Amino acid sequence: xxxxxxxxxxxxxxxxxxxxxxxxxxxxxxxxxxxxxxxxxxxxxxxxxxxxxxxxxxxxxxxxxxxxxxxxxxxxxxxxxxxxxxxxxxxxxxxxxxxxxxxxxxxxxxxxxxxxxxxxxxxxxxxxxxxxxxxxxxxxxxxxxxxxxxxxxxxxxxxxxxxxxxxxxxxxxxxxxxxxxxxxxxxxxxxxxxxxxxxxxxxxxxxxxxxxxxxxxxxxxxxxxxxxxxxxxxxxxxxxxxxxxxxxxxxxxxxxxxxxxxxxxxxxxxxxxxxxxxxxxxxxxxxxxxxxxxxxxxxxx
Amino acid sequence: xxxxxxxxxxxxxxxxxxxxxxxxxxxxxxxxxxxxxxxxxxxxxxxxxxxxxxxxxxxxxxxxxxxxxxxxxxxxxxxxxxxxxxxxxxxxxxxxxxxxxxxxxxxxxxxxxxxxxxxxxxxxxxxxxxxxxxxxxxxxxxxxxxxxxxxxxxxxxxxxxxxxxxxxxxxxxxxxxxxxxxxxxxxxxxxxxxxxxxxxxxxxxxxxxxxxxxxxxxxxxxxxxxxxxxxxxxxxxxxxxxxxxxxxxxxxxxxxxxxxxxxxxxxxxxxxxxxxxxxxxxxxxxxxxxxxxxxxxxxxxxxxxxxxxxxxxxxxxxxx
Numbered sequence: 084x085x086x087x088x089x090x091x092x093x094x095x096x097x098x099x100x101x102x103x104x105x106x107x108x109x110x111x112x113x114x115x116x117x118x119x120x121x122x123x124x125x126x127x128x129x130x131x132x133x134x135x136x137x138x139x140x141x142x143x144x145x146x147x148x149x150x151x152x153x154x155x156x157x158x159x160x161x162x163x164x165x166x167x168x169x170x171x172x173x174x175x176x177x178x179x180x181x182x183x184x185x186x187x188x189x190x191x192x193x194x195x196x197x198x199x200x201x202x203x204x205x206x207x208x209x210x211x212x213x214x215x216x217x218x219x220x221x222x223x224x225x226x227x228x229x230x231x232x233x234x235x236x237x238x239x240x241x242x243x244x245x246x247x248x249x250x251x252x253x254x255x256x257x258x259x260x261x262x263x264x265x266x267x268x269x270x271x272x273x274x275x276x277x278x279x280x281x282x283x284x285x286x287x288x289x290x291x292x293x294x295x296x297x298x299x300x301x302x303x304x305x306x307x308x309x310x311x312x313x314x315x316x317x318x319x320x321x322x323x324x325x326x327x328x329x330x331x332x333x334x335x336x337x338x339x340x341x342x343x344x345x346x347x348x349x350x351x352x353x354x355x356x357x358x359x360x361x362x363x364x365x366x367x368x369x370x371x372x373x374x375x376x377x378x379x380x381x382x383x384x
Numbered sequence: 385x386x387x388x389x390x391x392x393x394x395x396x397x398x399x400x401x402x403x404x405x406x407x408x409x410x411x412x413x414x415x416x417x418x419x420x421x422x423x424x425x426x427x428x429x430x431x432x433x434x435x436x437x438x439x440x441x442x443x444x445x446x447x448x449x450x451x452x453x454x455x456x457x458x459x460x461x462x463x464x465x466x467x468x469x470x471x472x473x474x475x476x477x478x479x480x481x482x483x484x485x486x487x488x489x490x491x492x493x494x495x496x497x498x499x500x501x502x503x504x505x506x507x508x509x510x511x512x513x514x515x516x517x518x519x520x521x522x523x524x525x526x527x528x529x530x531x532x533x534x535x536x537x538x539x540x541x542x543x544x545x546x547x548x549x550x551x552x553x554x555x556x557x558x559x560x561x562x563x564x565x566x567x568x569x570x571x572x573x574x575x576x577x578x579x580x581x582x583x584x585x586x587x588x589x590x591x592x593x594x595x596x597x598x599x600x601x602x603x604x605x606x607x608x609x610x611x612x613x614x615x616x617x618x619x620x621x622x623x624x625x626x627x628x629x630x631x632x633x634x635x636x637x638x639x640x641x642x643x644x645x646x647x648x649x650x651x652x653x654x655x656x657x658x659x660x661x662x663x664x665x666x667x668x669x670x671x672x673x674x675x676x677x678x679x680x681x682x683x684x685x686x687x688x689x690x691x692x693x694x695x696x697x698x699x700x701x702x703x704x
Contacts, residue, residue, distance in 0.1 A: 153531070155528060156569055212525070212529060255465060259464070345660060
């Protein structure tokens with residue numbers, strides 16, 4: 084079994100899928116989480132939420148580093164659902180690192196050339212800032228598995244939105260990352276909107292007796308209430324699942340760039356197939372197989 | 385008999401200069417390096433007129449010529465989001481007029497310019513005057529990484545954009561802002577105490593005529609010869625492209641205003657932003673002279689300067 088050393092860069096706390104992705108990573112022996120960095124909005128709250136999930140999952144030693152709060156040019160609104168800190172209790176002792184998330188990303192990649200996979204499941208501000216400060220991480224990162232964007236080139240293309248949250252929340256950063264030349268796997272809405280879970284999973288998580296699962300059930304319930312829906316997509320867990328079984332998705336090599344302007348929201352990923360493209364764009368996912376892997380990892384313990 | 389007062393430590397003025405060192409930057413650096421009673425904490429170099437390695441060598445050469453021990457730190461090699469478009473066609477292949485100066489082989493101080501900017505501002509809160517003579521990439525990267533530093537400088541004086549009038553690389557844009565407009569946008573909106581010296585100020589108040597250049601060179605110190613001789617490529621550019629006999633010195637008048645603020649005779653606090661794209665708009669400094677946007681002023685824009693005082697300061701800088 085190959086061990087994947089990963090850094091997860093996350094805006095955990097808003098959409099429940101970040102917490103699900105962290106949990107899937109914690110519950111997967113194929114994955115070693117070297118550290119978690121947080122981004123977008125109140126990164127102290129997000130870091131505490133990440134740390135709380137690590138505690139609940141028994142991974143107390145994984146360090147969490149707060150990153151950058153504002154989008155790169157500070158010209159974009161920040162989405163804040165309001166329930167981000169619901170998992171936290173007031174006086175709780177949760178140890179967040181002093182080191183900046185961007186510095187952690189740079190140092191870890193440069194100290195372990197070719198070994199670190201970056202799993203980005205939030206807006207790409209930290210990654211862009213890291214590339215600006217140390218362009219060599221582009222050659223030294225093993226791979227960037229990037230939940231973000233949408234290319235609408237798969238079988239479901241006509242039914243998909245034109246833009247995706249992580250890209251349109253900081254299109255300038257996304258543009259920089261896609262054009263950096265780094266080896267990227269783009270896990271966009273093309274595949275992530277095919278993997279949906281419902282209130283039924285919430286029940287199973289709640290009754291499993293596992294403290295992490297029970298917290299996930301609460302967070303899932305809050306998110307379904309917030310969205311006023313009985314389903315939600317597992318965007319971020321699909322990104323993590325590629326480190327367990329790459330055959331869950333089919334991909335095609337493309338060049339990807341971001342079209343954006345000063346207006347908000349803006350930021351469309353334009354993807355063009357190219358043999359020398361630096362982005363493997365996921366076009367399809369075996370959702371039954373993904374969902375069974377996902378629920379097994381969380382529930383069969 | 386009058387008592388001669390010594391300069392007290394608490395009156396020490398600390399400077400940090402960020403530069404894409406080419407011919408007019410080098411004059412500006414020399415003026416600051418040879419100015420009494422200031423402490424230059426660091427010179428940080430950014431890609432712009434020339435690639436960052438060349439700019440670093442040019443800065444190191446200038447520091448050595450001035451006989452000073454000021455650390456020179458290399459910074460970012462390209463603008464935040466765009467490829468570097470350097471300006472050898474203005475300043476020469478080596479950025480210093482291609483007059484055969486030995487501009488290689490020197491070693492910069494350890495430490496990345498972006499980190500040095502952050503550390504220097506944190507070490508002396510409220511004390512450091514930051515002068516930027518190139519694209520604002522290093523300063524913007526420092527602000528991205530550590531937004532809290534916006535409160536720390538005493539003042540940030542930028543050779544950037546135009547306060548009024550046309551640009552120099554496009555009809556609308558001045559080079560430093562044009563080459564990295566996103567960085568300029570970040571800095572302009574950062575909340576730092578900003579003063580802008582646009583290209584127009586140099587055209588209005590810092591033109592050196594051929595006669596004045598010869599008079600400066602006749603001072604005949606190594607500094608005087610250096611200051612005039614490295615403008616060889618710039619003079620050709622001014623004559624053939626910007627239709628000016630002699631040359632104008634944007635970076636030196638910016639440093640002059642940083643050293644002696646009274647050299648700026650008219651300035652106004654105005655709202656300033658940057659246009660990022662469009663057919664012609666890239667890098668245009670948007671200056672709201674009439675307050676039509678209703679936005680709060682964020683920049684003190686220098687509109688007029690004292691040419692005679694500037695020339696005096698320049699001449700003093702090259703004397704023994």
